[in-house]
Amino acid sequence: MRKSWDNSGAAETVARRSAPLVPVPVNLSIGGVTIAPATVLAPMAGVTDTVFRRFIRNLGGCGLIMTEFTSADGVLRKKDQKAKRYLHFYEDEHPISAQLFGSDPQVMAEAARMVEGLGFDLVDLNLGCPAKKVVKCNGGSGLLRDLPAIGRIFEAVRAAVTIPFTVKFRAGWSDDEIVCVELARMAESCGLAAVALHARTREQGYSGQARWEWIAAIKDAVKIPVIGNGDIRTPEDACAMVTQTGCDAVMIGRMAPSNPWIFRQIEQYCTEQKLYDEPTEADRYQMIRTYFSMLIEEELPDAVGKMKQFASWFTHGVPGGAALRKAIYESKSAVDILGRVEEFFEARLCGAGVLARQAV
Numbered sequence: 001m002r003k004s005w006d007n008s009g010a011a012e013t014v015a016r017r018s019a020p021l022v023p024v025p026v027n028l029s030i031g032g033v034t035i036a037p038a039t040v041l042a043p044m045a046g047v048t049d050t051v052f053r054r055f056i057r058n059l060g061g062c063g064l065i066m067t068e069f070t071s072a073d074g075v076l077r078k079k080d081q082k083a084k085r086y087l088h089f090y091e092d093e094h095p096i097s098a099q100l101f102g103s104d105p106q107v108m109a110e111a112a113r114m115v116e117g118l119g120f121d122l123v124d125l126n127l128g129c130p131a132k133k134v135v136k137c138n139g140g141s142g143l144l145r146d147l148p149a150i151g152r153i154f155e156a157v158r159a160a161v162t163i164p165f166t167v168k169f170r171a172g173w174s175d176d177e178i179v180c181v182e183l184a185r186m187a188e189s190c191g192l193a194a195v196a197l198h199a200r201t202r203e204q205g206y207s208g209q210a211r212w213e214w215i216a217a218i219k220d221a222v223k224i225p226v227i228g229n230g231d232i233r234t235p236e237d238a239c240a241m242v243t244q245t246g247c248d249a250v251m252i253g254r255m256a257p258s259n260p261w262i263f264r265q266i267e268q269y270c271t272e273q274k275l276y277d278e279p280t281e282a283d284r285y286q287m288i289r290t291y292f293s294m295l296i297e298e299e300l301p302d303a304v305g306k307m308k309q310f311a312s313w314f315t316h317g318v319p320g321g322a323a324l325r326k327a328i329y330e331s332k333s334a335v336d337i338l339g340r341v342e343e344f345f346e347a348r349l350c351g352a353g354v355l356a357r358q359a360v
């Protein structure tokens, strides 16, 4: 994950930040569903399960959460427990959107109906996934080269459900095949309630800079809400994206696992005279302990793997984090990992007297 966040666009980032900043809107209506504030946790396979989503919700500042992308075929297969697990959510997750991928309009429509029946507030179509496995079956970004096929899915799903239907896409397959403006117009004319753009091409993967000018281009082209996505790492970035593109909401992906406070920070930054809290070490401890305890409680089959993955994102920049990561990687059980985390932070924080002061 780190490799995609190189410094090649540093000068551009500085330039982006020099404009006077417009705050992220306090709310947004997508087909009658209120999103407040206008911030969205990006769908991330392997990350945005029910535990992570509720964890982000509880920290505050995130207006909309989304499931991991889920196969429409899988949802309809009675025995596909994995797909069913992806669509499991709790009451305190509202408003929540279910993201589906697939290429058959009737299957997509049927799966969307199921999503509506499960109580989701919105259903979203994934046209961004670059994974070969998905593209090979014409799903995700594979469809970006076949706009008529996308049109058929739009029509079928729109007719199948009454909840708002949205789409998240990349700008096109490659720099020579940019379709985002045409695609956004088509979404609008087919009755979709909003569009979200990850401003990269499929060919780019996660490399280089997100091209926010494409977000501005679709904002100019349609009246339905436009959600901007790509390379937001700070509250300043979120406001810079709104300033430069006029987008109606911002969506944040990779930054969320390494700084889960980012949504709250954006809210503070936009409402409290451009200031926001930086988490203390005690906050970080509390956060990781809470998240790991939630994972254990939920009894997810891959809790240990998730803890290891999360620890590696989250402990970058924590003094002594490498030793903690090593201890976690060597652990065999979720309870053992939680114990290692407690040991690590308590030794550090008690030594510094921080725990006593902050009453953690």
Ligand SMILES: Cc1cc2nc3c(=O)[nH]c(=O)nc-3n(C[C@H](O)[C@H](O)[C@H](O)COP(=O)(O)O)c2cc1C
Binding pocket: 042, 043, 044, 045, 046, 047, 067, 068, 069, 099, 126, 127, 128, 129, 168, 198, 229, 230, 231, 232, 251, 252, 253, 254, 255
């Ligand atoms: C681990 C990982 C999993 C992802 N899974 C999905 C997914 O299931 N559906 C989707 O639309 N995008 C997915 N994405 C893309 C993100 O939603 C987002 O568009 C991308 O990371 C750019 O935003 P960011 O710069 O804020 O990270 C994933 C990204 C990552 C890093």
